[in-house]
Amino acid sequence: MAAMEMFHVQQTPGVVLCCLCGTAISPNPTNMCMSCIRTQVDITEGLQKQLTIFYCRNCGRYLQPPRAWIKAELESKELLTFCIKRMKNLSKVKLVDAGFVWTEPHSKRLKVKLTVQKEVFNDAILQQTFVADYVVEDNMCDSCSRAAGNPDQWVAVVQLRQKVDHKRTFFFLEQLILKHGADANTVNVKKMHEGLDFYYGHRSHALKFVDFVNSVVPVRHRNDKQLVSHDTKSNHYNYRFTFSVEICPICKDDLICLPQRLSTSLGNLGPLVLCTRVSNSLFLLDPATLRTSFVDAQQYWRAGYKPLLTSRQLVEYVVLDIEVIGGGAHSNNDSAGAGGGGRYLLAEAQVARKSDFGQNDLIFTTRTHLGRLLSPGDYALGYDLYGANTNSDELDSLKSANLPDVILVRKSYEEKRRRIRGKPRPWKLRNLAMEVDATAVSGRGEEEQQQRDYERFLEELEEDPEMRSRIALFKNPQYTKVETASMAGDDGEEPPQVPLEELLSELRIADQEGGDGDGVGSDGPEEMDM
Incomplete structure (x- = not known):
């Protein structure tokens, strides 16, 4: 045993020469160095290096063939996923990493850097990086082309009404619609005298909106249809559908x-x-x-x-x-x-x-x-x-x-709010793009009353934390802080305010500085009170 311990054989790793360039390398199944393997094998062969995608400038959506349109911001995770799914034969390789390469926003080009791996020869794993160029072409979606060709070309309308003498219900309903994206399929929104009209290009979109309204307020509705045209040869009928939705006239604090x-x-x-x-x-x-x-x-x-x-x-x-x-x-x-x-x-x-x-x-x-x-x-x-x-009659019976x-x-809080009324708030709300009907505002007095109703709605949001937890409030970048002494009353008590931690920041990709594009954009951010 002692003799065997005295002799220690030192093993040295063997080397072979590359069969193409003669460089000394460690043995591998191909007997080629990595440089020669890359010259002989292209694992990106068959993958598309240049593609064309269609973009609607009016609504900011991309075409997902065959007929779906998706909403995605520049350099966002949603847009990166959309671009990767559009590439054919990507399943033949293993995708390791993907990211955007920065381009000018108006260049109509999207560049995506992809890193893929694939097994070549005998159990040899080769990794390669390439850039795919996406050409963005403008193409209007069906909804936008219908609205541009004829704004009155709609198939279904939801007439939302409430027989009360204020508009606070619709102010809050507007915020709920924006938060939950219930206006995604809306062709047009028109403000009427006692409510709002929502126009849709398909009957199913109107039914979906009626279900949403029914889930947030007590309503009753009925529907009707009107024949527009009839093709006797193909037996094809065109109808216009009308959904009349009435909101309960009972409101908060009644x-x-x-x-x-x-x-x-x-x-x-x-x-x-x-x-x-x-x-x-x-x-x-x-x-x-x-x-x-x-x-x-x-x-x-x-x-x-x-x-x-x-x-x-x-x-x-x-x-x-x-x-x-x-x-x-x-x-x-x-x-x-x-x-x-x-x-x-x-x-x-x-x-x-x-x-x-x-x-x-x-x-x-x-x-x-x-x-x-x-x-x-x-x-x-x-x-x-x-x-x-x-x-x-019910009250008369209780005399x-x-x-x-x-x-x-x-x-x-009227006395305390009087000192700060008219000054900007540190938060703001988004609004629906709507068309105002001629009968919606009949005079200057009614317009001023709607402004007072909106101001009262904003004050309710400040006073009720449970109410504002159901909507999205955003920071106002144009706000300048008001002195605390001017806001407090004689007793030193301030009127209710919205805490800053409850406010959301609007994410604007165009305002951010461009980088090399290795990452993607970050994510942005029932019941109803009336």
Whole structure:
């Protein structure tokens, strides 16, 4: 054993000469160096180096044969995937890496650098990189060509209507449509007197939009069709389809006097209740007991009642005193998911109308669900049942009952907002491109009223975090910060604002600096309140 340990044989790796150039290399199945292998074998043979893709400039979509059109930004992951799928015979090699090579945005060229691998000869893996050139040709899609040829050439229209005296519902519905991309197949949008008209090139697109609206608001709809033309030889009919969709006239913060039958079916709720939220169901709250319930679309349209008082009839009150009742014991409501639980707190408040100061000493005592928000000296908006002139059979039947004189709805920030009203906000919203009908705005007074409704809608977004969580808010690059001292009131309290962490940044590929193109672009970023 000792003799064997004394002798150690050192093995040296063998080398062979390349059969083509004679270079000393380690043995391999081909007996050729890598340079010679590349000269003899081209693994990219059969792969397309130049392709043509079609792009619609009007809608910014690319043609995915045979008839599909996809939306993709320049140097995005979606566009890179689209370009790779268009290349034929790519399945014969293994794709290792892919990325864009930067080109001028107006050059009508897209260059994609691809790295592929393939097994050649006997178990030898060869890797090669090449650049594929995509020529972008302009070609209008069917929807854009139809709209350009004749804007009135549509097949189906969805007439969305709501019989109320404000437009806040459609402002919020517009944001939901933009967030969920429900306007993707819309040919044209027209603003009408009591709502919006959405035009589509196919009946299936209109049905899809009706289903979307039905999922976010309580609606009822009916459809009709009109014969446009008939070919007797081929027995081919052309129809125009009309979908009439009516949105429930009950909106957020409306006061409702429930019919006796409905109140009994909801466990003797109310009968005076507030609508705290609207999705595909109505969420109702009894401010005197904190009991909650919800009414779906079928239940509502079966009864078909209207609001007793709307948000335009709110009166501003001054809170003189407030006292919590039972320490929040009433938070065990019938439906905690409908906005109860820890959100509301039952309290007894003494209030006086702001307009009565210096006129009389009229003071009202009422129960309210705003025990967590109100303090003595605050302002609140509520309904004045003491002096209201209502025309309701349900309310007339309750004259013998002990009804409150005041029902408070929400805290008022009017005094604090007056100092900053008219100044830009640090956030903004996107808007639908729509055509305004001549009957939509009949005069200057109605146009000013719509502007006030839009301003009130923006204030609701600032006050309600749950409401703005359902839409997309973007940073306003033109915003200049307002001094905090000018925003706060006499008590040092600021009006509600949207936190900066809730805002999204609009991604603009054209504004970014171009690189060598090895990477791709990053990704950009129900219920409904009315």
